Amino acid sequence: MSNPVLVPVLGDQLTRTLSSLRGCAKEDTVILMMEVWDEATYVKHHKQKIVLIFSAMRHFAAELRDAGWRVDYVKLTDEDNSGSFTGEVARAIERHTPRKLRVTEAGEWRVQQQIEEWPDKFACEVELLPDDRFLCSHAEFRDWADGRKHLTMEHFYREMRRKTGLLMRDDGKPVGGEWNYDAENRQSPDSGINPPPAPKFEPDDITGEVITLVKDHFGDHFGDLEPFGWPVTSDQAQEAADAFFAQRLGKFGPYQDAMVHGSDDLYHSMLSTSINLGLIDPLELCRRAEQAYSDGKAPLNSVEGFIRQIIGWREYVRGFYWLKMPGLADDNALNAARPLPEFFWTGKTDMRCLADCVRTTREDAHAHHIQRLMVLGNFCLIAGIDPKAVQDWYLAVYADAFEWVELPNVAAMVLYADGGNLATKPYAASGNYINKMSDYCKKCSYKVAQKTGDGACPFNPLYWHFMDANRERLESNHRIGRIYATWDRMGEAKQREYLDSAEKFLDSLTPASEGWARTVN
Missing domain, CATH: 3.40.50.620 (HUPs)
Structure with a gap:
């Protein structure tokens, strides 16, 4: 040739x-x-x-x-x-x-x-x-974003629904009458939750050779090497998708924000690695989900929630990434500078929620989106962890993390480091949110109902410490501004209790050793 x-x-x-x-x-x-x-x-x-x-x-x-x-x-x-x-x-x-x-x-x-x-x-x-495996080109996203004061994902998502026709009626209105059924998808875990396991794939000779390669050359990298069970071919990805649609899609919606100790996959699709590698077509998955609803095999709230994650959020963060790079990687609107704690690598913390999220990350190179956002990410936000350290950690530890999807999610969504171009408010929460959406708090060494002092859930004082430290920037935000009225009503003595408890906890954190995440500066 x-x-x-x-x-x-x-x-x-x-x-x-x-x-x-x-x-x-x-x-x-x-x-x-x-x-x-x-x-x-x-x-x-x-x-x-x-x-x-x-x-x-x-x-x-x-x-x-x-x-x-x-x-x-x-x-x-x-x-x-x-x-x-x-x-x-x-x-x-x-x-x-x-x-x-x-x-x-x-x-x-x-x-x-x-x-x-x-x-x-x-x-x-x-x-x-161009990479036309995505629905929205860079130019299309720039045109959509041009002149908008707020780049609201929901507005973008509706455009993608119209473009694809997914869950759309002939008259141009959404199936079911609503665009978004997120309000129905916040069910707390209960005693009856019993998700079937996602398929795991036994390594063949090719994968075995690569496992040996990684063992020999990357032994100092984070994470368990085995057992390894991710799909590595398009056929395996299709098998994983078949199992999701047959066994877990129906309850994906209600429990997509739930967290259960030791139950790592819940009803999630576990298809993000296959989608991001190109092993499976994301639009085809959305069509299958739509068909499941049409056939009466899955409820609308589950199907719409699944489709929104793909043609809404996934397409949106990719467009946002290319619109805002290269500056996005250096954004630090809240001037966060604290080192990443050592327990993000070791999992050695008495906070049961964080320990479990690090455990599943270490064992499987995976944690689902609420674990990443509202436990790990929420902690980094309210503890004021340096954005670059957090970005490196997320990029290093998750199997589905490529920078185009990781960086907007972490810098803009999790850490509010871009100052609110992507998220309309910081996703900061006290221990009450974690208690509502998980079973973590029931057996934790800390008491979620205790607000300050020894034994109090660290998320409680850290939340108010964060709000107080960032008042000048956040008080005018219409979605959270009213929180400061609650803070002011506490009085100086109570406020001091929160701040002292938070600072005592922050002083107790051991910074991560150098060289865990990044080898090239």
Whole structure:
């Protein structure tokens, strides 16, 4: 094959219909796939996250070869591996002398900056194509955001409903008469909750090789390596989706915000890793959910909630990320500067909610969205933890975390570090919220009903400490401004009790050791 088209495929582009592959002739194309040290180590990713991505890449390469494609696959330990995407593309150009590079845009800002340098670095033509696996292009999101004072996700979500026709009537109104059924999806866990386990997949030889690779080269990274059970092929992802629609979608809605000690998956789909890698089509999943409602197999509140997470929130945060980068990564509107506590890595804390969330993160590289937002994230917010340290932690520890989805969620949603461009208020809460939505507080060493002093749930004084420290910025917020009237009615003595309790707790925190999360500054 002389002067072929060279198509680099990145680790989160494992889709047979990828824009850079469509229209290519198998006999005139070389697909380049690369395991590179820069991507494996720029943060010290959870061991299972590295296994997931490399195993999924190797399986995808095997599927492409079986389908008749020529794949040039660079393994991490290949002797001449340059360690970077640009370096490996340069070496592949030397091997294949292509007439053209054809590449789908990257999901992450820093990788895209590398790709945009390729036309100046390489002699061959570089064709850059949009990633049309998403519903909303960068240009469409910019047009939607232009001139808006508030980038309200709900308004964007309605546009995506109209665009796709999902849960829409012929007259242009939403099925059921409402756009959003979130009010029905806040049920506390009860004694009758008994979710079936999500499927786990036994590692095959390919995955076993990658597990050994990670054991040998990434032993100092966070997280348990085994047992590993994530889907690593499109067939496995479809099997996981089948199980969700058959067994868990019906109760996903009511219990999507619930938290139960030791019950890590609950009724969640557990499909975010497969979606973000490209193993399964998110719009197809939404169509299946819609069909389940039409067939009477799932209630509207569950189906709408599932669809909203995908065509609403997922598409929205991706658009927001590209609209606000690169500044979003450095935002710190609340001037938070406290180091990340050591227990985020060790799980050694008497706060039962935080210990359980770190445990499932360590064991599975996963915690569901309310654990991430209202336990782990809420703590970081009201304790004033440095946004960069929190961002690195979330990016490192979760298997589904790519920067385009992690950074807006953490910087803007969890930490309010962007000053309210994404979230209309900080998601700060006392222990009462956690008690309502979980069973964590029942056996905790701390007493959730106690507000201050020794033995009080730390979330209680930390909440008021946060509100007091940020009064100048937050008091004018119409969604939380009234809280300050409650604070003022307490009187100076009670306020001092809260502040002293919070400061005593914060002083007791042990900062995390250097080098846990990031290896490249």
